[in-house]
Amino acid sequence: MKVTLWGTRGSLPSAGPETVRYGGNTSCVEVRGRDGTLLVLDAGTGIRRLSHAVGPDDRRIYLLLTHLHMDHIQGFGFFDPLYRSDAEVHVWGPPSTTHDLRTRLTKYLSPPLFPVRLRDLPCRLFLHDVPMGEFAVESLRVHCALVFHPGPTVGYRITEGSAAMVYIPDHEPALGARAFPLGPDWTSGADLAREADLLLHDSQYTDAEYAHRHGWGHSAIGHTMAFARLARPRRLVTFHHDPGHGDDMLDDLVRGARRAAAGFELIPGQEGMTFEVG
């Protein structure tokens, strides 16, 4: 499969001269199966540019949402295939304990926050409460599991044959741990990320920033590295960059973390990057 990063920023779009290299669009990742299956991870503002990479032959599109915080759905209404009557779009996302995905998503995709209602979209739209566990999306297999982040939030493991990519953009596995990590059996996301060929993981904060942001649902770079040493991916891509972190600061963050990259390749996640997996 081929993985393309269309949005790597967290929390808030942050366009500007200081974010040109890493990008300012919020979370969106394209996964293309060998047979052309198009799977999209999250609908942050990066999904608008992904629209241009969707061809007329892409009539069936699969969108997996990790959660419904605004930076992961803000681009939804700007995804061109939703306005094509020949397109079939399947969306998976986590329900809450009391509301299904449709009810939750409609809170944003309706006036006054957005002019177009879900029911008025021309495409054939199917909304699914994402099941915990495994399911198939054409040639790809998807494994979904809850992870630490405020509100119902999941991570995804996408496999094609023996190749695996894992996407956990919003994740605070160190939450509440007196000594992080405790071990794989007591660490959020450990099963999902285990020995992945490619791991895209939250690395929003510096270690110093995290000291003031416990419980906000994100990782300090030190936690990201510790999590990766536990999960043993082949490649770790830093993701969900803080909107206040410019390119130079992100360079420094990754440079400082490199010495902790034992047994895996550390790659700073930048908008436009592509990865072959498998």
Added chain:
Amino acid sequence: MTQKEIEIILMRQLASYLSVPIFVVDPEGTLLFYNEPAEALLGVRFDEAGEMPMEKWSTAFKPTDEAGRPLPPDALPLVATLKSRVPARSTVWITGMDGQRRKLDILSFPLVGQGHRMLGAAAILWDVNSK
């Protein structure tokens, strides 16, 4: 080792910060964790006791009623909660691994996660004689 359910991990993290004694089991009743305040009542550190099946922990602390009659596992609130999926409460006398006999008010409740998954149960062990 398989990763624990996310709600169970959160329960452990929360319990590790509470001064209230907490005891956590999985749906089969296997002891997964108890916190430091519970260690003081049970007379053994969790790191020493480790995970143990229900058959073991339900008798290891020699639970009895007020008259000293041994209580079968089914009479313990946690076991009742696992079977019925509803909270349970009763007063139980136990003997800790330190040999101390203690009167505990035990309140157990089911841990039902996202999608109504039954993940186990937790119990508050309240030392009736504590101040």
